[in-house]
Amino acid sequence: MTTDTAKATTYWLEHAWLDTNVEPGVAVDVTGDRITAVRKEVETPPPGATVLRGLTLPGLANAHSHAFHRALRGTVQVGSGTFWTWREVMYSVADRLTPETYHALARAVYAEMALAGITTVGEFHYVHHARGGAAYADPNAMGEALIEAAAEAGIRITLLDTAYVASGLLTESRGEPPNRHQLRFSDGTTEAWAERASALKDREHARIGAAIHSVRAVPARQLGVVAEWASSRRAPLHVHLSEQKAENEACEAVHRCTPTRLLADHGVLGPRTTGVHNTHLTDEDVALLGRSSTGTCMCPTTERDLADGIGPAVRLQQAGSPLSLGSDSHAVIDILEEARAMELNERLRSHTRGHWTAAALLRAATADGHAALGWPDAGAIESGALADFATVALDSVRTAGPLPRLAAETAVFAATSADVRHTVVGGRHVVRDGEHASIPDVAGVLAGAVAALRD
Incomplete structure (x- = not known):
């Protein structure tokens, strides 16, 4: 909280991206x-000012993260397969998490994000309970570990506490029971999920939101419970949506509609919701998302890593769906690369260049x-x-x-996370000259946290 006695600081930015323009000095x-x-x-820098040389952007937002997936980097790039074979490897890592090991890993992952210029992360959190599904003494021990990890890494977090109560679709009211890996994701019912999630509280660096894992993981008649929980708190609500063709096919078989139509019919879509x-x-799906102002979070590096496909981001934005970006499975953690990839993917699909300006891509990476x-x-x-x-x-x-006037284009289409020199969060210099202020050896900490999760 800012008070009259709060510390005053001046930063001098050699170049700054203000709205849609690069301004010097x-x-x-x-x-x-x-x-x-x-x-x-x-x-010239005012006396006593902290000098930031380069192009200073608003802090980057990583709108979709699964922190524990960072332990998969490298491992899942061996051989071939599909999303579904990748998922089995992911389950094996999830099985080994504890509040202590998850805190250690997330702290290192969020520090890696700070080094990449990310000042806020949206953590799509579904590993809630102990292996086998038993609750911890604190039912939110895993979520609290993530919130504390973000604080120690110096970034903000929106914990998107995720409802995940089924392994697949059966009927309007009932899903297939969770498999042995998914038991620790499930609260049994969305009512039980809501009771547990309600114990989580906002704090200075953290906000609590909600998520529906997917229409596979929450039966249709329970979708409204999650939507109402988020609506009553005016909290963000996120949902994995039509990531895989198999998800669409299963939804059509059970509900005779697409996942988007199912969410629309149960009150999930809206301006605080992000797919x-x-x-x-389908064309109707795009129209439903756009008319409801439901957002779209694209995660191009994960979508290409898992061979998911290229989403219709241009049509979605034109229809009225605001775009954001996420690093999802953390094949890399680089929001500049996510922004660049969204444009370049569309070029490959359309054989046309220039679907978004650098300014539009930076808006997706920051304000939106x-x-x-x-x-x-x-x-x-x-x-x-x-x-x-x-x-x-x-x-x-x-x-x-x-030329300096092209600094925004240079950042979006050439720079990487390795070019981030400074990160400031809430006025505090978290990364200075490429070094994390409170976690000096982020690479070593990451290596240790990942090694602790190996068999």
Whole structure:
């Protein structure tokens, strides 16, 4: 909370992305965790200012994360297969998580995100209970471990506590029982899920949202329980939607409609809802999502890693669905790459270039991503906004050369997470000159946390 006695800081930005323009020489005054003034045409750093050289963007939002999937990197790239064979490897890692090992891994993963300029993560959290399904003494021990991990890594989190009560579709009211791996994901019913999730509380760096894992995992007549829980709290609601053709086929077989139509008929869609992936959609699905202002979170690096397909992001946005970006399974953690991949995927599909400007892609990575996570006061460098921003180097081997006025295009189409030089969250310098302020050896911490989950 900002008070009259809160510490005041000035950051001088060599170049800053303000709205849709790159501006040179910008001074940003911060009191507490808020920006109090933005001054353009400040040619030299004011006395005592912290200097950020490069292009400073609003903090990046990672709108879709499964932190424990980071332990799969490398392992699941061996050989061939499909989403469904990948899922079996994922289950084997989930089986070994405890609150302690999950905290250690998530702390390292969120620190990796901070190094990549990510200031807020949307954690789609469904590993709730102990192996076999027994509740921990604190039923939210796993969620609390994630919230604490984000605090220690210095970033914000929206914990999207996920309802996951079935392994597949059977009828309107009943799903197939969870398999042995999924028992620790399930609360049994959505009513029991709501009771447990209600014990989670917002705090300064954390907000609580809801998620429906998928129409496979929540029977149709229970979808409304989750939607009403989120609506009553004005909380974000996310859902994996039409990621796989098999999901669509199962929904058509049981409900005689698409997953999107099923969600619409049960009150799930709306401006606080985000569909994740939205890959295999009909024209009617696109219209339903757009008319309801339901968001779309694209995760291109995961969608290509799992051979899921390319979602109709252009048509969705044109229909009225705001776009955000996520790193999902963390094949890489690089929101600039997610933004670039969304454009380049569409070029491959359409044989046409330039579907989004760099400014439009940066908006998906910043303001619209934060809005999807329930942080509408983040994602812009402007007075009154949260003081969250990230600086991309303009003198690396990837970014050197272009004119400064093209810095946004350089960041989106050439830079990587390795070019992030500074990350500031709530006015606090979390990453300085490419080093995490409180976790000096992020790579070593990651290696140890992943090794602890091996057989």
